[in-house]
Amino acid sequence: MAHCGGSPAAAARHLADAIASAPEDPEPYAVLAELWRDKPSELAGVVQDADSLRAVLAQSYIRFLEGDMDAAALAIGSVTGVRPDIAWAEAPWFGDERFLGAVSADALAEAAMRTMDYGHGLDTESMRERFQPWFQAIDVVSARRPVPEALARMAILLRACGLTDASFALCDQADSVERIMLTEVVRAGTWRKLGDAEETAAAFERALALEPANWSLYLDLADVRAEQGDFSAAVRLIDQGLRYEPTEHVLRAAGAAYRARLTGSPAELSELIQLAPNLPNDSYRGLLIDHACAGPALPAELVAAARRIQNS
Template sequence: MAGGLGIARVLAHCGGSPVAAVHYLAGAIASAPENPEPYTALAELWRDRRPELAEVVQGADAPRTVLARSYISFLEGDMDDAALAIGSVTGVQPDTAWAEAPWFGDERFLGAVSADALAEAAMRTMDYGHGLDSDSMRERFRPWFHAIDVVAARRPLPDALARMAILLRACGLTEESFALCRRADSVERIMLTEVVRAGTWRKLGDLEQTAAAFERALALDPANWSLHLDLADVRAEQGDFTAAVRLTDEGLRREPAELTLRAAGAAYRARLTGSPAALGELIELAPKLPNGSYRGLLIDHACAGPALPADLVAAARSILDT
C-alpha cells in the first residue's frame, strides 16, 4: 500500500498522468480500505487536478476507477452516486471489505444517502452471484448492515427496505431480513415485500410459508403473471400439480404469449394428465427457454406424467443433452 501511495503522489504532483495516479491510489485503497491515507491523497489529487481527474472518472467502468469515483462523489456531496459506485465495485469483488472505507460510515454519508440509492447499491453487491452466506463475508459486509439500519430508520420506504432485505438474506441474516420486511409492512404493504419474504422462506426450506407469501403477493397484485408462475413452481415442488396447472392457466389469461409461462403450463399438464399434446408443446418450447436449469426441471416434471409415449419422453430427454 505504501509503495502504491508513494508512486501515486509522485504522479500527482510531478506532472504525471492522473489516470495512473488514480490507478495506484485505488490499488492502495484495495490493499487496506479502512486506511485513511489513500483517501487523503485522492482528495488532494481531486483538489489540485479536478478537470483532468473528472475526465478520468466520469462514465468509467474499470473497477479501480469506479472505486475512486465513489470517494470523489462523496467529496462532492453526491452520496447517492457514491453508494452506487461502491456497490458496483463490491459486486465485482466482495472478498475485499470495500465498505470499511472511512467515508462509508461517516455521518455525512449515512445522513444524506437516499433509501432508494442504498437499496440499489445493495442489489449491485449481488450482481455477479458470489456466495455471501459465510462468517467472513458477513464480517466484510458489516458496514452495509449498519448503513441499512441507519437509512431504514431515517427513511423507511417499503420498496427500498424490501430490496435491502434481499442483501440481508443473501448474507444468511434471515431473521434480520424478515424484520426489515416487517418494518416495510408497517409503512405500507406492497407486493415486493411479500416476494422477498417468499424467497427468504424458500432459502429456509419452508415451502408452505413460501407459498403463503406468494399468495399474499398475488392478492396485492392479482394481474401479475410472474407471481402466478412463481406460485405454480412452488406448488409443483410440493407435488400439487392440479394447483400448478390452475395457476399457470390463470397467468396465461393475463399474458398468453409469455414463453416461460407457456412452457411451465405444458410441463405441469403433462405431469398431471399424461397428455402427449402437452409434452409435445413443451418439446417445442423448451429449447427457447433462457434458463437451462429451469428447462431441465420442467422436462423432469413432464416426463414423469402417467403413460406418456416413450418416443415423446425420449425426445424431451434429448433436449437436456443439447
C-alpha cells in the first residue's frame, strides 16, 4: 500500500501485475489476502470490473478466500481465455485441496470452456505445459463427481490441447455414468480433429440415436457426408433435419448447396445465393458455395454471383 499511494485499487493492480509475472509465487497472493482482510469495502469495487483482466484475476483469488470455489474457477477460466500464454493456474490456490475438493464439476467445466473463448491455439507443447494444473484439476474433479455433461465439456479442452486419447477416456468415463448426446458430439469432434471421417460420422449417428429430433445433428452428419463426397446422403440427412426445423436458415442453405452439387439445379443455387449472405459463419458459407458451384452444368452467371458473395 505504501508503494501505491495508499490506494487499494492501485495496490490490487500492482499485485495483479506481480501475479502475471510469476503466477506460482505465493507472496503476491499473501499480500492480496491481507489487503482483502484489512480493506474489504475499498477492494470490493475494484474486483467488480468484469472488463479488466487485473480485476478478474484478483477476483478469482478473493472468491477462493471467501470459499466460493465455483466463482473462483469461472474467473480464472476467463482470465486464461484472454491470455493463455500465461500459466495462471500455477496459482497455489488452484491446486489447493480446499479448491479441488469443493469446486463443482459444472463450474470447472464452464471454466475450462472459458479458457477457449478467444480461439487461441492450445495444441502445442508449451501450452500443454501451462495447462497442466487444469488437467490435474479435471482428473481430481471428474473422479470425485463424474457428471456426464461436465465431463464431456472438460473433454473439449483436452482435445483442444491435443490430448485426444485423454479426451476419449473422459468421454468413456462419462458414458459409464450415463450416455448422453453431448458426449457423442464431443467424440465426433475429436475424431474429426484426427481426420477420421467414418468414426466422426459414427459418433454423430450415435448422437442422433440418443436425440433423434435434434436438427443440428442431422446438419453435422450431412456435412461429414458432403466432405466424403456422398451428396445423396447429405441431401437425405438435411431433409430429415428440415422435418424438425423447416425454417432453419442454416439447414435450408446447406440443403440448397448439396442439391445444387448433386443435381446441377439452377433453382437450388439461386436459393443458396439468397440465403448465403445471412449465414453467421463466413468459412462455412464459403464451404457451401464451393460445394454448390461444383455442381454439373450450372449457369456461369449464377456461379459468378455465388462467388461474389463468397469473396465479399
